[in-house]
Amino acid sequence: MRRSFAYLTIRDRLPTILTKVVDTIHRNKNKFFEEYGEAGIQAEKQAISLLSKLRNELQTDKPVLALTDCLPDTDSWNQYLERQQRLQGDQESVSWFKSPWLYVECYMYRRIHEALLLNPPISDFDVFNEGKTQGFTESSQAVMSLCTYLEGINNNIEELSKNQLFEHFSKLMQVSLWGNKCDLSISAGQENSQKTSPLDSLYSLLPFILVDDTKRVWSGLISAQRPRESGKTTADRVDIVLDNAGFELVTDLVLADFLVSSGLARQIHFHGKSIPWFVSDVTAKDFQWTIRQAMATNHKWVSKCGVQWQRYLKEGMWCYHDHPFWTQPHEFCDMAADAPDLYTTLQGADLVLFKGDLNYRKLTGDRYWEHTVSFETALRGFGPAPLCSLRTLKANIQVGLQPGQGEKLTSQDPSWMTSGKYAVIQFHNPKSE
Numbered sequence: 520m521r522r523s524f525a526y527l528t529i530r531d532r533l534p535t536i537l538t539k540v541v542d543t544i545h546r547n548k549n550k551f552f553e554e555y556g557e558a559g560i561q562a563e564k565q566a567i568s569l570l571s572k573l574r575n576e577l578q579t580d581k582p583v584l585a586l587t588d589c590l591p592d593t594d595s596w597n598q599y600l601e602r603q604q605r606l607q608g609d610q611e612s613v614s615w616f617k618s619p620w621l622y623v624e625c626y627m628y629r630r631i632h633e634a635l636l637l638n639p640p641i642s643d644f645d646v647f648n649e650g651k652t653q654g655f656t657e658s659s660q661a662v663m664s665l666c667t668y669l670e671g672i673n674n675n676i677e678e679l680s681k682n683q684l685f686e687h688f689s690k691l692m693q694v695s696l697w698g699n700k701c702d703l704s705i706s707a708g709q710e711n712s713q714k715t716s717p718l719d720s721l722y723s724l725l726p727f728i729l730v731d732d733t734k735r736v737w738s739g740l741i742s743a744q745r746p747r748e749s750g751k752t753t754a755d756r757v758d759i760v761l762d763n764a765g766f767e768l769v770t771d772l773v774l775a776d777f778l779v780s781s782g783l784a785r786q787i788h789f790h791g792k793s794i795p796w797f798v799s800d801v802t803a804k805d806f807q808w809t810i811r812q813a814m815a816t817n818h819k820w821v822s823k824c825g826v827q828w829q830r831y832l833k834e835g836m837w838c839y840h841d842h843p844f845w846t847q848p849h850e851f852c853d854m855a856a857d858a859p860d861l862y863t864t865l866q867g868a869d870l871v872l873f874k875g876d877l878n879y880r881k882l883t884g885d886r887y888w889e890h891t892v893s894f895e896t897a898l899r900g901f902g903p904a905p906l907c908s909l910r911t912l913k914a915n916i917q918v919g920l921q922p923g924q925g926e927k928l929t930s931q932d933p934s935w936m937t938s939g940k941y942a943v944i945q946f947h948n949p950k951s952e
Contacts, residue, residue, distance in 0.1 A: 524915045524937050525620035529577070533627055536798060537574040540631055540646045541567050547644070555640045562638040569634035573627070582612035583626060588636045592843040595857070596629060599848055621885040624797075625848040632794045645795045651805055654765025655812060657714070662769050662813075664716035665694065666820040669773050673780050684781055689733050691774045692944060693721050696728070696909045698770030699762060699875050700939050713766040724942075729928075730894075730919050732907065732946035736870065739905045739948055740783055743869035747785060757784040758868040758904075760845070761791045762875030764805040771874065772809070772828055779836055786836050788868065793841040797877060806839050840864070850884045852899040865903035873906060876913040882906075883916055890925030892918045894945045902949030911942040919945050 544567055551559030576584070585597045603613045603622060615623050636642050645651075655662075672679075672687050679687070694717045743754035757778055759771055771789075778784040791801040810832070813825030831837040844858035855862045865871055873882060883897040894908075897918040915936040917925065928935040935941050 526616070528620065529615060529623060533624065534574055534578055537570060537577070537627070537631070541570050541574075543646050543649065544570070544641075544644070551641055551644075558640055562641045566634045566638045566641065569637065570631065573630050573634065577615050577627065580614050580616045582614050583618060583623065586629065586633055588633045590636065590843075592847060595843075595847060596626075619885065621850075621880055622848045625846070628796050629794075629846065645802070645804065647795045647798050648804075651764040651799055652808070654763075654799065655769070655809060658766035658769070659816075661713040661716055661766055662816075663818050663821055664718060665769060665773050666813075666818070666824045668718055669776060669824060670820040672777060676780055679781075684783070685737055687777065687781070688737060688783070690718065690721060691770075691777050692733055692736070692909065693724070693728075694718065695767075695770040695774045695872075695874070696942050696944060697721075697724060697911065698767035699909065699911045699942070717770070727941050728944060729912075729917070729924065729941055730943040730945050732944050735946045735948070736905075736907050736944070739946070740870055743905075744783075751782050751785075753782045753785045754869040755784070756786050756788060756868045758788045758790060758865060758871045760871065760873045760878055761789055761801040761806075762878065763799040764801045764809065765799060767874070768801055768805065768809050769813075772813075773824070775837065776824065776827065776831075779831065784869070786838075787831075788864075789837065789839045790845060791839060791841045792846050793843050794846050796846050800877075803839060803841055849881070850899075851878075851881045852884065852901045854901065854903075862903050868904045871904050871906040873908045874910075876910055879908050879910040880914055880916060882908060883918060885914070885916060888916065888918045890917055890920040891922055894919040895947050898947060902947060905946070905948040905950060907944065907946045909942075909944055911939045912936050913939050917943070919943070 544563055548560065548563050551563050553559075555562070575581075583600060583603075585600060586593045599622070600613060603618060607613055607617070611617065631646065635644055635646070697717055697720070698713065700713075740754050740757075744752045745755070746752050757775070759775060761768065761771060775787040775789070778787060789806065791803060791806055793802070795802060810825055810828045813821050814829060816822050816825065828837070832839075842858065842861045842864075844854060844861050847857075849857050854865075873879070882901065883894075884899060886897075888897050912935065917936055928941070932938070932940070
């Protein structure tokens with residue numbers, strides 16, 4: 520891990536995130552006292568003590584420890600640690616700087632959760648909640664412009680030609696793609712919101728999309744369309760594996776709304792995280808909170824969107840899942856073996872959209888692939904359904920490029936893989952191979 524982006528992440532960014540977590544818990548001390556009395560104060564102290572110990576373990580390259588809480592995924596995590604130890608051999612322990620980056624980064628967030636779990640009554644406290652809600656409220660102008668755009672589409676959706684529908688689909692895919700820039704784990708929890716309308720920037724951002732498979736995604740959706748009982752011809756289901764809360768989640772909800780209202784899909788299944796994760800990832804609470812906030816917003820089209828989204832949930836056209844596999848360190852090629860129930864669930868989709876960088880790292884195994892290796896090869900057999908990655912680049916891995924494209928980018932911009940400035944829309948259809 521010498522001075523690589525992975526090394527710098529472990530050395531600099533993760534301790535910064537832990538420091539902010541400790542600070543957040545400490546700042547909520549009075550709230551814990553008001554709600555739980557002396558027990559709240561004791562829990563706050565003990566949680567901070569565990570997190571300070573964790574930060575020291577990380578910074579001094581101590582061995583990775585087994586989890587001691589009693590969540591359903593605890594055994595799975597500890598088995599994964601044993602697996603890493605077997606791979607490493609008996610000469611030295613699995614430690615923070617001598618283990619796969621993907622594993623130790625995921626492990627840190629699971630240990631943060633453990634520190635709270637072991638200290639009731641503050642076990643349910645989301646240490647990242649403040650940043651997520653701030654990300655939403657500070658993006659209000661962008662949210663308004665996006666919901667206004669959606670209202671304009673929905674007003675004359677019946678009159679739109681196939682080509683016009685594709686244009687809107689392409690735009691909303693790009694908005695969802697660039698919404699992924701708002702990632703608090705990359706900014707180490709610094710304020711990171713969308714201040715202006717993303718729709719205005721799409722044309723100028725096109726040169727930064729290194730691979731754009733939007734037409735293939737569209738063709739796959741169109742070919743999945745079947746006549747339904749309602750009389751409409753639609754694809755049955757699109758699944759969205761979510762990444763960040765805040766503005767990015769709104770871009771995903773707007774895309775999902777368009778897919779249903781346009782008749783491109785009959786239902787949408789969202790997949791979020793079961794615990795607070797990677798600073799800004801969506802949990803069930805974040806999902807519900809965002810829809811309630813939209814409903815309560817003093818803006819005609821945002822509140823109309825919120826009411827519609829709540830109706831979709833109530834009527835079963837949208838649903839939210841949070842399988843524990845998403846908050847484990849496994850690569851997705853392990854899913855069929857390690858989470859067969861989730862793999863079977865995804866097999867029911869006509870398209871699965873994977874949002875963000877962490878999902879891309881798990882899709883491709885976080886390996887140093889040659890840039891020209893195909894996306895399909897890097898997936899190593901993972902293909903429950905046609906799938907598409909919408910990802911702004913924030914880690915030094917990228918596949919599916921043209922010969923010479925990676926070298927040219929490196930000479931022009933050495934940090935192209937980690938700056939969040941470039942993006943990909945990459946599609947793979949296992950059914951057409």
